[in-house]
Amino acid sequence: MTREILLEQLRRHQPFTEEEAEMTQRLTAFVEAHADCFARSLLIGHITSSAWILDLDRTHTLLTHHGKLDKWLQLGGHTDGDADVLGSALREAREESGVAEVTAISAEIFDVDIHRIPARKTEPEHFHYDVRFLLQADRAVPLAITSESKDLRWVPLGEVEQLTQEESVLRMLRKTRTRFAQAAHR
Numbered sequence: 001m002t003r004e005i006l007l008e009q010l011r012r013h014q015p016f017t018e019e020e021a022e023m024t025q026r027l028t029a030f031v032e033a034h035a036d037c038f039a040r041s042l043l044i045g046h047i048t049s050s051a052w053i054l055d056l057d058r059t060h061t062l063l064t065h066h067g068k069l070d071k072w073l074q075l076g077g078h079t080d081g082d083a084d085v086l087g088s089a090l091r092e093a094r095e096e097s098g099v100a101e102v103t104a105i106s107a108e109i110f111d112v113d114i115h116r117i118p119a120r121k122t123e124p125e126h127f128h129y130d131v132r133f134l135l136q137a138d139r140a141v142p143l144a145i146t147s148e149s150k151d152l153r154w155v156p157l158g159e160v161e162q163l164t165q166e167e168s169v170l171r172m173l174r175k176t177r178t179r180f181a182q183a184a185h186r
Contacts, residue, residue, distance in 0.1 A: 045127030050076025098144025
């Protein structure tokens, strides 16, 4: 896979808000400008992939209390040089949850976000150009908390705002409500 596939996906993506539309444009320009956009060694920033995971009933989402950032967020992480961003999102979801059967609801991009990562011991401040996918898993399967998380839990959609005020998470929550409310009326 090459970055051309990601660029084609970005061209098809339908942003939910003006802010997401602007981030989609910025992410597209970043990918066009950097052949090594998937590599962590690109110190100004790199492509990451995330998993917005719903249960099979579409009533809960799987969130992690991120160990380093100390926030409740969707699962995801670095692509580590892999241009297959959906594959990376699936891999990260499985690794970070311990759930082997995580599948894509859609292969299309669900959300785009660009966020600043603070400097750490060996890394300068940089940006994560995050490409997010809508996935699903069985809520009955036991979860396994990894060293990357302080906690991991299925959260009822109506309670997500009690755990986080992160706009990018709340945007995905609003998209979920809109998408599945529309599907119920078909």
